[in-house]
Amino acid sequence: MKKKLSQAFVLLLVFTLVLAACSSGGTGSFGGVESSGIEAKSEGNGEKTTIRLATWAGAEEAKELQAILDELNAKSDTYEIVQDSNPAEYDTRLLTQLSGESGPDLFWVSAQRAAQLSARGAMLDITDRLSSSDHIAGDLSDYYPSSLEPFKVGEKIYGLPWLQQPVMLYVNKDLFDKAGLKYPDDSWTWETFMDAARKLTVDQNGKHPGEEGFDANNIKQWGFTINGWPPVQMFIWQNGGEVISPDFSSSPIDTPEAMEAFKFYSELINSPVTPSQQTIRDRGFDAMYKKQEVAMFMGGAADSLDWDVDFNSQAFPVPAGPDGKRVTFTDILGMGINAKTKHPDAAFEALLDLTDAIHHWKIMPPRKSLAELETLKELQPKKAHSLQAIIDSMEFGIAYRYFENYPDWDNIFWTQLMDPIVNAGADPEKLVPKVKSQLDEVLRNYTRK
Amino acid sequence: MDRYLDTFGRWFLTPLLLALVSFIFYFILRKAGLRQRQATGFALITPWIVGFLIFTAYPLIYSLYLSFTEYSLFGEPRWVGLDNYIRLFTQSVEFWPSVRLTLLYAALTLPIGVTGALLMAILLNNKIKGIGIYRTIYYLPAILPEVAVALLWRWMFNSESGLLNYVLKPLFSLFGVDKPNWFGDPDYVLPAFIIMSVWGIFGTNTVIFLAGLQGIPKNLYEAAEIDGAGPIRKFWHITIPQLSPIIFLQVIMGMISALQIFTVAMFVRPTSAAGKFMNQLVYEKGFTQLHMGEASAIAWVLFILILILTLLVFRSSPAWVHYESEVKR
Numbered sequence: 001m002k003k004k005l006s007q008a009f010v011l012l013l014v015f016t017l018v019l020a021a022c023s024s025g026g027t028g029s030f031g032g033v034e035s036s037g038i039e040a041k042s043e044g045n046g047e048k049t050t051i052r053l054a055t056w057a058g059a060e061e062a063k064e065l066q067a068i069l070d071e072l073n074a075k076s077d078t079y080e081i082v083q084d085s086n087p088a089e090y091d092t093r094l095l096t097q098l099s100g101e102s103g104p105d106l107f108w109v110s111a112q113r114a115a116q117l118s119a120r121g122a123m124l125d126i127t128d129r130l131s132s133s134d135h136i137a138g139d140l141s142d143y144y145p146s147s148l149e150p151f152k153v154g155e156k157i158y159g160l161p162w163l164q165q166p167v168m169l170y171v172n173k174d175l176f177d178k179a180g181l182k183y184p185d186d187s188w189t190w191e192t193f194m195d196a197a198r199k200l201t202v203d204q205n206g207k208h209p210g211e212e213g214f215d216a217n218n219i220k221q222w223g224f225t226i227n228g229w230p231p232v233q234m235f236i237w238q239n240g241g242e243v244i245s246p247d248f249s250s251s252p253i254d255t256p257e258a259m260e261a262f263k264f265y266s267e268l269i270n271s272p273v274t275p276s277q278q279t280i281r282d283r284g285f286d287a288m289y290k291k292q293e294v295a296m297f298m299g300g301a302a303d304s305l306d307w308d309v310d311f312n313s314q315a316f317p318v319p320a321g322p323d324g325k326r327v328t329f330t331d332i333l334g335m336g337i338n339a340k341t342k343h344p345d346a347a348f349e350a351l352l353d354l355t356d357a358i359h360h361w362k363i364m365p366p367r368k369s370l371a372e373l374e375t376l377k378e379l380q381p382k383k384a385h386s387l388q389a390i391i392d393s394m395e396f397g398i399a400y401r402y403f404e405n406y407p408d409w410d411n412i413f414w415t416q417l418m419d420p421i422v423n424a425g426a427d428p429e430k431l432v433p434k435v436k437s438q439l440d441e442v443l444r445n446y447t448r449k
Numbered sequence: 450m451d452r453y454l455d456t457f458g459r460w461f462l463t464p465l466l467l468a469l470v471s472f473i474f475y476f477i478l479r480k481a482g483l484r485q486r487q488a489t490g491f492a493l494i495t496p497w498i499v500g501f502l503i504f505t506a507y508p509l510i511y512s513l514y515l516s517f518t519e520y521s522l523f524g525e526p527r528w529v530g531l532d533n534y535i536r537l538f539t540q541s542v543e544f545w546p547s548v549r550l551t552l553l554y555a556a557l558t559l560p561i562g563v564t565g566a567l568l569m570a571i572l573l574n575n576k577i578k579g580i581g582i583y584r585t586i587y588y589l590p591a592i593l594p595e596v597a598v599a600l601l602w603r604w605m606f607n608s609e610s611g612l613l614n615y616v617l618k619p620l621f622s623l624f625g626v627d628k629p630n631w632f633g634d635p636d637y638v639l640p641a642f643i644i645m646s647v648w649g650i651f652g653t654n655t656v657i658f659l660a661g662l663q664g665i666p667k668n669l670y671e672a673a674e675i676d677g678a679g680p681i682r683k684f685w686h687i688t689i690p691q692l693s694p695i696i697f698l699q700v701i702m703g704m705i706s707a708l709q710i711f712t713v714a715m716f717v718r719p720t721s722a723a724g725k726f727m728n729q730l731v732y733e734k735g736f737t738q739l740h741m742g743e744a745s746a747i748a749w750v751l752f753i754l755i756l757i758l759t760l761l762v763f764r765s766s767p768a769w770v771h772y773e774s775e776v777k778r
Contacts, residue, residue: 007489008468008472011468011471011472011492011493012464012465012468091736091737092736095522095736095739096522098522098523099522099523116521116739117523120521120522120523120524120739121523121524122522122523277633278608278630278633281608281609281630281633282607282608282609282610283609405738405739407737407738407739408738408740411543411733411737411738412542414721415542415543415721415722416542419720419721419722420722423633423720423722424635424722438542441540
């Protein structure tokens with residue numbers, strides 16, 4: 001009897017010890033489940049619901065965001081937004097959390113992921129809530145249509161964008177003055193752009209490309225820089241082409257318009273007006289612009305390249321295509337509600353308030369009513385000189401044609417076509433036919449359902 | 450107070466539940482005829498069995514099931530049969546290059562790693578002063594965290610400002626060769642990975658070989674010397690055969706781990722023109738493209754591949770692995 005008792009005691013002791021050791025590592029994940037479970041019980045008493053917001057904000061951004069959240073939380077009596085920022089491996093963490101039961105209620109999401117997640121039902125359908133809401137940020141007609149696309153599946157909408165960043169042409173005005181060039185204007189096309197780039201490329205002896213004695217191995221200043229960014233799609237659109245047809249049935253990258261754009265892109269990569277990929281990797285892509293080794297740079301409207309530099313810099317609209325067509329690429333970022341959230345009403349309210357707040361914080365808000373020069377000048381004084389160009393660019397800014405399996409398509413587009421063109425000097429004419437059939441295959445397989 | 454009760458309950462109930470399960474297990478075993486000692490033994494490892502079943506066996510079987518489905522983490526898995534595998538073998542642009550890259554990497558890294566470690570172990574097998582310090586130094590790479598090391602390597606291999614190219618500069622100018630762009634040029638990516646992996650596993654292999662070397666009976670060498678054997682003969686006919694079980698172990702373990710390379714590749718991020726390793730492909734298909742079914746299929750193909758190669762090595766072992774207890778035919 002004594003032996004059996006001591007055996008039982010030993011067993012219990014061992015297990016408790018084992019679990020104590022294991023659980024101490026696991027409290028982090030358990031904590032999340034608890035808080036949302038416990039808070040749900042308190043919702044009925046009129047206490048504020050805790051809404052968890054997942055973001056990718058780094059240290060600086062998270063601090064600024066926290067200030068905004070404090071303001072919102074003080075004003076609201078329904079919700080209390082708590083920030084959960086994870087700059088590293090945000091996507092993977094978000095996916096795992098959303099597929100489980102302890103995910104955040106609100107989360108920041110890139111356009112590409114938004115398209116994926118909306119189509120798969122991971123984001124809450126807010127179509128009806130939006131139409132019955134009279135919140136200023138819930139008025140869909142105020143948004144630029146292209147900014148809502150990644151969040152829509154058919155007629156339903158699953159999230160709201162809080163930023164739409166058009167690609168701008170940042171210009172080193174000092175170098176332009178030195179070369180005697182006029183700043184970019186609405187008349188600029190690919191030709192004018194190339195011409196300017198050539199005039200802004202100087203070798204050690206002050207010679208330009210095309211001149212006698214120009215030494216391509218000894219360039220000290222380049223007119224432009226390119227490394228896969230800006231995306232070739234922008235140039236294809238400017239020339240009237242498409243990479244994914246509007247009905248998602250094929251990838252028309254072999255049309256003459258698209259081929260011309262690929263050739264222009266390839267020309268830019270291989271011409272002496274841009275540094276080699278090796279040089280860009282070693283010296284830093286935008287670092288070279290900041291150090292005045294590159295005179296023109298295509299960057300997002302929110303970049304600080306027009307004020308955080310020690311020369312005169314300004315953002316202009318990107319040059320138009322050969323036929324004068326004006327298009328620029330826009331990067332869209334937004335926010336969605338977890339389809340499995342336990343507090344959809346509070347989360348929806350928080351979504352609207354926070355989206356509006358971010359519209360007043362970051363550049364550019366995807367709303368026509370906020371695209372007023374004077375309003376923006378107050379919000380972004382440092383970029384005052386570039387703001388008109390940015391506002392103009394919003395009119396012709398579009399994004400990729402995202403769909404449910406866009407990453408599959410993008411993977412092939414990049415690894416089989418663009419990476420060889422950019423990094424291995426491959427000839428687009430030879431690659432495009434081969435890759436087109438692979439891209440069509442992706443579209444055929446996945447958009448059928 | 451509410452939440453503490455919740456946690457406490459969970460922390461108390463789970464060990465209690467496990468204890469109950471092991472008790473039941475114990476009684477079942479006893480009824481099945483096992484003696485008290487054996488039944489107790491098995492009952493006491495119940496936590497491990499439960500953990501294994503829940504966290505290893507179940508995901509394993511489930512991933513096999515998933516490999517026959519289309520599953521994006523959201524919604525239900527949709528059965529597609531062998532579709533994933535067929536598409537992988539016939540249509541995927543990245544699959545076969547990835548298999549080739551992974552196999553090539555393992556095939557190159559293994560001989561270099563094992564041979565180098567063996568030679569190093571022989572060197573370290575001397576009784577000179579301070580030999581303990583040398584042994585420690587050579588073992589250090591094994592205890593460093595993989596991610597930190599990968600990031601450091603990325604810096605060291607930087608073609609313009611990295612330490613490696615700086616140190617090797619005179620060599621390059623001697624041969625008139627351009628500074629290699631280690632992670633940017635597809636031709637140099639594999640050598641870079643081989644260098645990193647050999648550096649990493651060197652220490653562990655060396656220490657194991659060292660232990661093996663010290664287990665070889667001295668009288669064998671003495672007998673050989675009396676018969677007039679030189680150092681090379683002694684090495685080839687005594688050291689190698691005596692060490693062969695350990696070499697066998699190292700080859701198997703090294704091969705299994707080399708074929709599964711992931712962390713270094715993900716943090717070093719070589720140019721995509723060089724291709725991706727199979728585990729990288731699994732991650733990308735699963736988390737970037739949200740095709741968990743396809744990712745599981747790739748993972749199982751990798752598993753079968755490793756299994757086949759391991760069995761081949763096992764099959765070949767009677768020819769070159771000598772165990773002490775063996776009786777010569």
